Amino acid sequence: MFTNKIDYTRNPAAAVREEFQDYSLVAAARHNFEDMYCHEAEVAAVRLAEAGIFEKTNCFEPEKLYTFAELLDAVAALAKLAGTTVDLSYFSADAPLTRGALITLLAAVTEDTANADQYKLLLSDADSLPSELLAAYLKCIALGLVPAYKKSEAEAPVTRGDAALALWRLYKPGMRLVTPYDLGETYEEGKDSYIVKNTYTLNESGIQLGTWSRYNWQWFCFKKLGKRPMDRVDFHKWIFNEQEPGVYKFSAFGNEQIATRVGSTVINSIEIAANMDWNPRFPRNHIPEFYKPDITVPETREAAKKYMYAFVQESLKKINGDLFLSLDYEVDWEMNLEHADEGSKLRAALWGQWYAEASEVARKAAEDMGASDRLKLMVIYNNLNELSRLGPEHNEWMLKCAKASDYIGIDVYFYERGSDETTYKCACRLFSDMRYLIKNYSLGKPVMIIENGLCVSGDRVTEEGYADYFRRLFREFKFTLSKGDFLDSNFNAYLFWDLVRYNNSPTGTGVYMDDGTPYPSGVEVEKGFADLEAVRQYNPCLQTAVAAVEGEVIVDVKTGIDFEKLTLVTAAKPQGNKLRVVLKDEGTVCVTVNGKYNYPSITEQTEHIIEIPEGFTDGCNTVQIFFGIKNNAQTVLSAEII
DSSP: OBOOOOOOSOOOOOOSOOOOOOHHHHHHHSOOOTTOTTOTTHHHHHHHHHTTSSOOOSOOOTTSBOOHHHHHHHHHHHHHHHTOOOOOTTSOTTSOOBHHHHHHHHHHTBOOOTTGGGGGGTOTTGGGSOHHHHHHHHHHHHHTSSOOOSSOOTTOBOBHHHHHHHHHHHHOGGGSBOOSOOOGGGOOTTOOEEEEEEEEEEOTTOOEEEEBOTTTOHHHHHHHHOOOSEEEEEEEEHHHHOSBTTBOOOOOOHHHHHHHHTTOEEEEEEEOSOOTTTOTTSSSOSSOTTSOSOTTSHHHHHHHHHHHHHHHHHHHHHSOSOEEEEESSSHHHHTTOOSOSHHHHHHHHHHHHHHHHHHHHHHHHHHHTTOGGGEEEEEEEOSOOTTGGGOGGGOHHHHHHHHHOSEEEEEEEOOOOOOHHHHHHHHHHHHHHHHHHHHHHOTTOOEEEEEEEOOBBTTTBOHHHHHHHHHHHHHHHHHHSSTTSTHHHHEEEEEESOSEEGGGOSSBSOSEETTSOBOHHHHHHHHHHHHHHTBTTTOSEEEEEEEEOOSSEEEOBOSSSSEEEEEEEESSOOSOSEEEEEEEEEEEEEEEETTTEEEEEEEEEEEEEEEOOSOOOSSOEEEEEEEOOOSSOEEEEEEEEO
């Protein structure tokens, strides 16, 4: 039998020191089917060809029909590779290969799973199927071997593309699909409407996907991309927060609060040490004018530490949930560390020592208010440059920063013309830079791409070029996130820059118009996010519990990946088109209908009536109800469609 067990752990961190490797050479070394570029089944077909299941031909012919004899041979070969045994003797190689026959075989060779009957709600023709075939369908849907079919179409033929996807998911359980809902043991035969509480935690092998939501556009981000685990929110500068010596005037952290209202963990920056003496290209000192603009001067350094302490405590008071904080973000650019000259090396060593000391102050501030577990420190580097390319033996400061951090962040941009060749080169460059930084400077800490993108402009990249970049990027993510590849070791998140171009500007980095219309790049981002999050190995969250809801219920939302939500499932299209949610205390509610339509209600109030103008369909409907992050659990008094 093929196992259903998925290994969600990370591979051990690599040893420090690896020469720079051009990812385009890695990509070129794998097999390529000319007719499968960005096809849904491309990764499955290529990896199975490399495993000897399909021939390494020029073209895969994904629409060509597959035969039962070919399927039996493939399953037998995969079982051998997996070190297991399967009994295929009672299947006839001469039988036609239909969807029903494929599902019957998949169900027969996999271990059983609990609670598969609940997916009877999905199949509109469940009552017309023979009992054995119905059981096979439900099992395969529950295991994520096939999509959550709303109609069985048991006689539909199976193409080579269909077969590749099913075989890949059979062989690699991590590649199986996330189901649209999970009712756990609450399912009852004959009952057609449910509301349950689902509890989630971090999937260590998953990837958290997000963006910079233009300060306070998180509501827009939720509408377009659904719930995001985290959000790159704001950039706070010492010079603006201390305009009189020792007197701090902090913002209300309103942008951060909006992020937590849609359930996202906040990523913030505090900019302290950058100055025009170190970097003449810098627009202004971040050090207040009444201090010497040099973080190595004792008076300035002590003032900076006092400011850091106050800022961290104020942040943690105002921001719900965890706070990911970077100190002097994009350090390579801000501190002018891009070249391998003696001046860069000296500045790097001095700043590295400052970072280590400032990190201690930040942690002490959190500890003194009992919030040590909520503060996560992250150093953020830029693209690889002359200095970092010298290797860790010449950049002890980077290892010192990694040691003082919880996470390693990378901001990577490319400013080149947008031909197909160039966008492919940019995508490969990102993976090349990531690999080098992960292998040499992460010390096994989780790594996040915090900002990444191109810029649409007359002399840089076209709209289609920007779309092509994301198309290629997410394609490579699907190839290189697989278990055993280098990104499986400690790669944790990818955030693109950025969400919206104001006033529908013909230039910029945003992927949406401000009226919600996606640019071609936005279409590719939506698809890339959906493709990755549909796979169990890559989904950022793991469900740990399901509980029936009767009357009021307590939900706890700690972070963007440590939360509880409610799921409402109905086997028939609802009569109403509004969702009414009543809370005991003021809070926010965000809703996703059938995994595609997103409706945020981010005003803190006790009663939310959310219009759902589109999203409900004939047959089974699923409504996911998310809540804002709170430092204390909240009580939901009722949730119903009206």
